[in-house]
Amino acid sequence: MKIVETVQELQNLIKEAKRNESVVGFVPTMGFLHEGHLSLVDQAQKECDLVVMSIFVNPLQFGPNEDFDRYPRNFERDSRLARNAGVNILFYPNVKEMYPTESAMKVIVHEGVSVLCGKSRPGHFDGVATVVLKLFNIVTPDRAYFGMKDAQQVAVIEKMIRDFNLQVSLIGCPTLREEDGLAKSSRNVNLTDVERKEAVSIYNSLQLAKKLIAQGERKTERIQEEMTTFLETNSSGTIDYIELLTYPELNHLEQLEGKVIIAIAQQYSKARLIDNIVLEIE
Amino acid sequence: MKIVETVQELQNLIKEAKRNESVVGFVPTMGFLHEGHLSLVDQAQKECDLVVMSIFVNPLQFGPNEDFDRYPRNFERDSRLARNAGVNILFYPNVKEMYPTESAMKVIVHEGVSVLCGKSRPGHFDGVATVVLKLFNIVTPDRAYFGMKDAQQVAVIEKMIRDFNLQVSLIGCPTLREEDGLAKSSRNVNLTDVERKEAVSIYNSLQLAKKLIAQGERKTERIQEEMTTFLETNSSGTIDYIELLTYPELNHLEQLEGKVIIAIAQQYSKARLIDNIVLEIE
Numbered sequence: 001m002k003i004v005e006t007v008q009e010l011q012n013l014i015k016e017a018k019r020n021e022s023v024v025g026f027v028p029t030m031g032f033l034h035e036g037h038l039s040l041v042d043q044a045q046k047e048c049d050l051v052v053m054s055i056f057v058n059p060l061q062f063g064p065n066e067d068f069d070r071y072p073r074n075f076e077r078d079s080r081l082a083r084n085a086g087v088n089i090l091f092y093p094n095v096k097e098m099y100p101t102e103s104a105m106k107v108i109v110h111e112g113v114s115v116l117c118g119k120s121r122p123g124h125f126d127g128v129a130t131v132v133l134k135l136f137n138i139v140t141p142d143r144a145y146f147g148m149k150d151a152q153q154v155a156v157i158e159k160m161i162r163d164f165n166l167q168v169s170l171i172g173c174p175t176l177r178e179e180d181g182l183a184k185s186s187r188n189v190n191l192t193d194v195e196r197k198e199a200v201s202i203y204n205s206l207q208l209a210k211k212l213i214a215q216g217e218r219k220t221e222r223i224q225e226e227m228t229t230f231l232e233t234n235s236s237g238t239i240d241y242i243e244l245l246t247y248p249e250l251n252h253l254e255q256l257e258g259k260v261i262i263a264i265a266q267q268y269s270k271a272r273l274i275d276n277i278v279l280e281i282e
Numbered sequence: 283m284k285i286v287e288t289v290q291e292l293q294n295l296i297k298e299a300k301r302n303e304s305v306v307g308f309v310p311t312m313g314f315l316h317e318g319h320l321s322l323v324d325q326a327q328k329e330c331d332l333v334v335m336s337i338f339v340n341p342l343q344f345g346p347n348e349d350f351d352r353y354p355r356n357f358e359r360d361s362r363l364a365r366n367a368g369v370n371i372l373f374y375p376n377v378k379e380m381y382p383t384e385s386a387m388k389v390i391v392h393e394g395v396s397v398l399c400g401k402s403r404p405g406h407f408d409g410v411a412t413v414v415l416k417l418f419n420i421v422t423p424d425r426a427y428f429g430m431k432d433a434q435q436v437a438v439i440e441k442m443i444r445d446f447n448l449q450v451s452l453i454g455c456p457t458l459r460e461e462d463g464l465a466k467s468s469r470n471v472n473l474t475d476v477e478r479k480e481a482v483s484i485y486n487s488l489q490l491a492k493k494l495i496a497q498g499e500r501k502t503e504r505i506q507e508e509m510t511t512f513l514e515t516n517s518s519g520t521i522d523y524i525e526l527l528t529y530p531e532l533n534h535l536e537q538l539e540g541k542v543i544i545a546i547a548q549q550y551s552k553a554r555l556i557d558n559i560v561l562e563i564e
Contacts (some may be wrong), residue, residue, distance in 0.1 A: 011449070104394055105393070106392070
């Protein structure tokens with residue numbers, strides 16, 4: 001595995017690979033890798049000749065009061081995990097390399113961001129879209145791998161590929177979970193022991209919603225209420241949102257039907273966790 | 283010359299060319315071609331293996347009260363001129379092909395657009411940057427050719443290449459002029475006969491500024507005043523702006539020094555004309 005810190009060196013390596021008609025797979029991350037990231041590498045390896053992973057904690061997608069500074073970082077561990085997983089090139093730029101000058105422009109996302117994390121984190125998806133556009137332009141991947149835990153991010157990137165005519169295929173990969181069901185996340189290390197135990201109730205409330213739907217419940221409000229009561233009873237975190245929306249359009253609906261996302265964000269003392277499931281309802 | 287109307291067909295042709303390591307040159311236009319455009323083709327031909335020209339009047343860069351509807355169009359004449367000039371592929375998409383769905387996002391330019399045309403045409407450069415980004419992603423050119431008549435556009439695209447890590451070289455080409463000095467422009471056909479004669483005063487006032495500077499004048503305000511008086515005396519058009527700024531940063535300065543752009547926009551009854559010169563001042 002090659003560790004590359006500059007855009008120029010990365011582009012040279014990729015141009016060489018492309019001359020040999022290599023299919024380039026790309027796994028963009030913010031590091032502090034867990035099995036979720038590694039499962040993306042796994043899938044990329046099966047489908048591509050060259051697997052590029054980036055590790056970059058992008059300041060542009062963090063709000064002024066968010067956790068940019070305490071976002072967990074451990075490059076030594078990350079690079080070992082990436083190497084073992086089969087990453088061929090690990091791109092690890094610093095902020096100056098990604099943003100060498102004051103930017104004159106950025107991508108603004110104006111659709112599908114008034115709900116879920118877009119509502120709680122204004123400007124977040126502008127920052128995500130801008131950095132992913134830059135990374136796509138640097139890496140020029142044939143295929144890019146994203147985890148479905150960030151389902152709204154997947155929807156935004158899918159729309160960016162469509163709106164800006166990007167020549168890359170997006171692959172959304174399933175959420176990986178701890179044994180008790182908690183979605184794997186770099187932010188889980190910022191939970192206290194008590195919170196870690198409580199946090200499984202996010203997963204359990206999604207399962208509760210699934211059960212209610214299986215039993216015939218279709219009223220969005222009714223399911224939201226049950227999930228809220230469950231979460232409030234079983235954890236000390238503050239509910240940021242519990243939403244049931246069409247997917248990938250992310251529109252509200254009173255009666256559930258078709259492809260639907262059930263999504264939660266909950267704030268603990270030092271970590272904001274998100275999770276979701278996507279269901280096809282008959 | 284191949285005329286191509288769909289993104290898909292164009293991308294197939296370009297992928298084939300790239301497999302043969304062809305250097306791709308790109309000349310984006312809004313059609314109604316004149317010698318200015320053809321000089322871009324000429325330069326592209328000298329430096330590239332494959333010359334792609336696009337003709338697309340982009341609704342996104344026109345304001346609600348601007349001349350999108352009466353922007354001159356003549357595809358038959360354009361395609362003849364393009365073929366004779368040596369264009370290999372003429373990309374001629376319709377609006378539906380470029381914007382098949384309501385867009386979820388766009389590029390917003392927030393630096394260098396509070397002056398010149400950016401000030402008079404709010405949102406104009408957002409529309410320019412967005413469509414040029416799309417065209418770059420579709421054509422994937424090695425080199426792209428733009429006329430320096432739209433100097434602010436050249437500055438914006440240059441910044442977009444830098445900010446979004448686009449892998450394309452921008453070539454800014456000199457403004458072509460009619461015999462009397464009027465800058466060639468597709469919009470010149472929308473001038474009345476009287477206005478056409480008056481419009482040369484735009485060029486002449488730029489020459490006046492150049493003369494004043496050669497004589498030692500360095501005060502921006504003084505030169506602006508002289509140009510204003512000259513234009514008001516010699517034409518019936520309304521002055522939109524006369525500005526002297528650093529180039530390419532486009533910052534104001536009281537005393538001229540370094541690389542400077544002197545730029546004019548003037549509104550006639552059915553055409554808004556722009557022109558500029560860039561000078562190095564010792």
